Amino acid sequence: MKNSDAADGGVEVSDTTPGEMIDGYTLDELADYLDRGQRPRDPGIDDSPACQIALAGLRRLRRFNDTFLDDEAAAEPPRDESWISALLENLRVDAHAGRSVPIAHPDPEATLSVTEGAVKDLIRRAGDDIGGVLIGKIRLQGDVTVPGEPIDLDVEATVAWGENIPSLAPLIRTAVLRDLCHHTDLVVVAADVTITDVYVPEEEQA
Amino acid sequence: MTTSLMSDTLAELVGTIPGVMTLYSPEPVIARAAKVALATVLRSPATTDRIQVTDGPAGVHVSVHLGVSRTQSAAAVCRDVYEHISSAIRADGQDVDRIVVKVGRVS
Secondary structure (H helix, E strand, O other): OEEEHHHHEEOOOOOOHHHHHHEEEOHHHHHHHOOOOOOOOOHHHOOOOOHHHHHHHHHHHHHHHHOOOOOHHHHHHOOHHHHHHHHHHHHHHHOOOOOOEEOOOOOOOEEEEEEEEHHHHHHHHHOOOOOOEEEEEEEHHHHOOOOOOOEEEEEEEEEEEEOOHHHHHHHHHHHHHHHHHHHHOEEEEEEEEEEEEOOOOHHHHH | HHHHHHHHHHHHHHHOOOOEEEEOOOOOHHHHHHHHHHHHHHHOOOOOOOOEEEEEEEEEEEEEEEEEEOOOOOHHHHHHHHHHHHHHHOOOOOEEEEEEEEEEEOO
């Protein structure tokens, strides 16, 4: 996958294999759908939770770019495409439903769960909603399919230039754990947040 | 009650539960795509049950795939949906084989 327009959060996908698609759509197609205002309606996208998760991630990525890039900088070719390509790749991988994370119920007839894709979307959004943060790679370590199993959580994040990293990392950790605790039965025993990148707009690099 | 009618009734019921935003098709993507393709060829609308109801070995088997609101606990909504469906089936005089409730998105 290669990124063609980092400032827009747009992607150009080459040599796409079925495994790289999200319920039958490439990220590029989903980005185009977003550009068209989600018109005409495509039921294949609208009825797919994985596609909806990817669209929401693309929207947040664009919002981040809009906030931290001025128009002049946005018009310039990105200096490092690998940064945004990695973010998009994480978004694509994490949108898939993945494993089923069980929700406890005493009735034996009940099989209740949240998809791993929905859980990772919760984590990503909890972080992204903090100003100046974009969540990157997310790892749920441990068997999330076993009720009560202790889980380690690793979250990587990019922060915008000028943000206070020592204060942001605990904020991300608190927001993520709060949402996981509210929405799931996961038992998170360790949550590590690593700031892996600082996003520097063109004007700061010059 | 037929399984198709029960699917419609349960979909209506589940749609009224606080926190439920969307009912996704419980069918796999490939099955849905095949239905859409067939409907295109036949020039008829593609119809998919929003809640899958089948006959299981011990009674009615139900599968639901949900999108829920972020304002409510996804786990609590999931349990609520199960309770409502279970009560509705038993009120209809039928046994429950299994009720599968999966949250695919919290928005």
